Amino acid sequence: MIELEGLTKRYGEKVAVNHLTFTVRPGVVTGFLGPNGAGKSTTMRMLLGLDHPTAGDVRIDGRHYEQIRHPLKYIGALLDAKAMHGGRSAFNHLLCLAQSNGIPKSRVAEVLDTVGLTAVARKKAKGFSLGMGQRLGIAGALLGDPQILMFDEPVNGLDPEGIHWIRNLMKGLAAQGRTVFVSSHLMSEMALTADHLVVIGQGRLLADTSMADFIRENSRSYVRLRSPQQERLRDVLGQAGVPAVEAGSGILEVDGARSELIGELAAEHHLVLHELSPQQASLEEAFMQLTAESVEYHAHSDTGPPDTNGWAGGTGTEAVSGGGWGEQWAREQRKRKAGG
Amino acid sequence: MSSGRVLVLKSEWTKIRSVASTVWTLGLAVVVTVGLGLLISILVSNDFDSMNARERLAFDPTAISFAGMGLGQLAMIVFGVLVVSNEYSTGMIRTSLAAVPQRAAFLFSKIAVATALALVVAMVTSFITFFVGQAAMGEHRASLGDPGVLRAVIGGGLYMTLIALFSMGVAAMLRSPMLSLGILMPFFFLVSSILGNVSATKKIGQFLPDQAGQKIMQVVSPLDDDTPYGPWGGLAIMGAWVVVAVLGGYVLLKRRDA
Structure with missing residues (x-):
């Protein structure tokens, strides 16, 4: 569990993170959403004790990061695919991390296998593509078999197959009861992975809600209609107090989830419908x-x-x-x- | 020593042995120091016959065999700077501090491992360059058993180690390898020797880390020597510079965002 309380980071005049309070719970994937520059990475760096908060507090299972003895066994983080020495081989990169936390050497080969980098284990990291670097970073996060995992923009630079893999990995980790905290600026990506959503903008908390609730509360539902008798249909609907808006290429849109009513009205007036579909905004x-x-x-x-x-x-x-x-x-x- | 500290030392050893820059910087330090020392030893001993009596009195075969260190120390500086600043220039520092959030343990383990390695290489270099240099000087050579010579040879190894350690401290403060090298290289190669050789600035120059530290490699005092400290006093002055640099690096690392 990760708890943030009034977490604030100020760089001179600029407030990067503004009084953030929320909790990241185990067993689900929590998406951390916001555009570039919203303060996601800064928040994650403060979580890892890399940046010092200007005010407020962040605790991992009740403790500050610096108080954890072998932190890689508690929390694994992928911050930046390039946060490694390019001249060092993938194996040695992971080995030095493992040694510092008393993780057995055999685990290095295991995580390399998990992320699919066994074949290039002895190759220098600077020859890696962005996607391979990302995989190596994820291997580092998994090294200590931690209960909490944190990924900063993990799908960046991954090919479709890699994206699919990381999605399943995160869901699998959460299903094992782990805390998974993943940042992204892609809402579509979050929709596919996250169960819970924390949204920030300009360092400020905008939403802290379940994914389903978020969509229900924030999205617009409407009904999409297509008919060869479009003009008649519009008139009928208008008279019934259900205004339809033309949305181009022969499509009408009606606000609200009223497909039953529209279907009945069309039947009553013997109108042919080619499409009657309830839609929900993405x-x-x-x-x-x-x-x-x-x-x-x-x-x-x-x-x-x-x-x-x-x-x-x-x-x-x-x-x-x-x-x-x-x-x-x-x-x-x-x-x-x-x-x- | 706690078991946690031992783990971090092991980790830092893996880091240092797994990058190419360690081998080429330290290798260069050995080759340049020994090679240049040999060359200068040959040239100076050939010159011996044309020296006057006063010059012959100040002839110091031990110090002459260490002449290559002036250039060899630059490779030691590069080693010290890269060991620390590589963490910053590659972004590895964030991964490293996430693994070892106790910043004192991180920095001092790194410095301890790098210094131990530098000490071994520097000692070996110092002894090799002494023996090679003396062999080239024929009848004018000094022997390890002569008074003050063993001290000078061990001191040469300590001097090069301290140079590397000082560079680590400076790099920990400045973080950027280019900035660190851009300050340290010209300082030790040019500025210090200019300050030390111009009579007006000599009084200040002799308290600079390299000028003070090099005193330990002298067996015969130069003519009209008025240095206010002895060989170990000089090394102590250099040690004080090193302590300040390393502590400065630690304080800044502790306070800064990574």
């Missing part, structure tokens, strides 16, 4: 909505106009009307331009 869209709210909140401290050039706007989703999380970045870009 996690991606739910996520955008959440961040749009957070941007409105942040707008109080800023008089600049909203900007859609940033991260959220770049995905081309209409769900974000304000500026999304990219606004902060765009604002800084503007400042930099003005200053330099």
Whole structure:
């Protein structure tokens, strides 16, 4: 179990992590979501005692990281695929980590096998692709057979097969009752792996909820319709107080989950339907909505106009009307331009 | 010593033996020190006949055989700097500190292992360069049994070890290998010898770590020598520099974010 309490990190004026309080529980995969620069990595580094918090506290099973004697046996972390000496072989990289925590040498070969790097165990890490480096980092995390695992953007640089592998690995680890804490900026990725969700934006906690609840609360449900008698259908629905919106290429959309009502109305008026499907906005869209709210909140401290050039706007989703999380970045870009 | 500390020492030994830079830096230190020492020993002993009486009085065959150390120590500096700063330049430091979050244990184990290795190599180098140098000097040679000679030869090994240790401390403070080498190399190769040879700055120059430390390799005092310390006093001054550098490195490591 990982407990954060009012965890704060300030770099001069800039607040990277702002009073984060949440708990990561065993037995499930907890997704740690936020765009690049939201403070995910900083939070993880503080968890490992690498960065010192400005305020607040983070404990692992009730203890500070530095108080743990052989930490690799309690918590394994993949922070950065490049956090290793390129001139050292994969085997020796893992061996020096194992030795420092009293982990037997035989375990090195085991984890190399688990991540599929046995064939290149004696090769220098600098010749590794990003995906292989990621696998080696994961091997390091698994080395001490820890009860808590933490992965910072683990699917970065992995091929589809590798992504599939890491997903199953994380689910498997959680199913064994371990605590799995994984960060990502890809909502679609989280939807497939995480059971619980912690969302942060600009260092602030935006949501701490189960994945199902998150989608239910944040997503828009609507009904998608296709009909050869589109105009008639629209009129009928309009008269029944169910406004339909044209969504292009012959598709109508009706807000809310009212497919039964629409089906009955169509039958009553002898209208042919080619499609009648209840839809739920993806996690991606739910996520955008959440961040749009957070941007409105942040707008109080800023008089600049909203900007859609940033991260959220770049995905081309209409769900974000304000500026999304990219606004902060765009604002800084503007400042930099003005200053330099 | 706790068992935890032994584990960290083992781990650091694995780290140091598994990178190529260890072999080539230490190998270069041996080859340059011995090779250049031999060359200068041959040249100087050939020159002996043309020296005047005063110069012959100050002739120090032991110190002459160590002449290659001026250049060989640069390889020792590179060794000391890389051992520590490699952790930072590669990003390994975060993995290392996640495995050993007790930063004192991490840094001092690393330094202990690297220093022990440097000591072995430096001692062997010092004895080889002495014997090779003396063999080249023929009738002018010194013997290990002569007064002060054994002290000078052991001192040569200690000097090179302390140079490496000092570099580790500096690298722990500065983190960047380029910055550390960019400061240490010109300092020991140029600045220190300039300060030590210009009469106006000599008083200060002789308290610099290398100037003070090199005193231990002298058996015969140079002409008009007014150095205010002896061979061991000089080594102690160098030791003080080393302690400051290493403690500085530790304090910064302890306080900084990794």
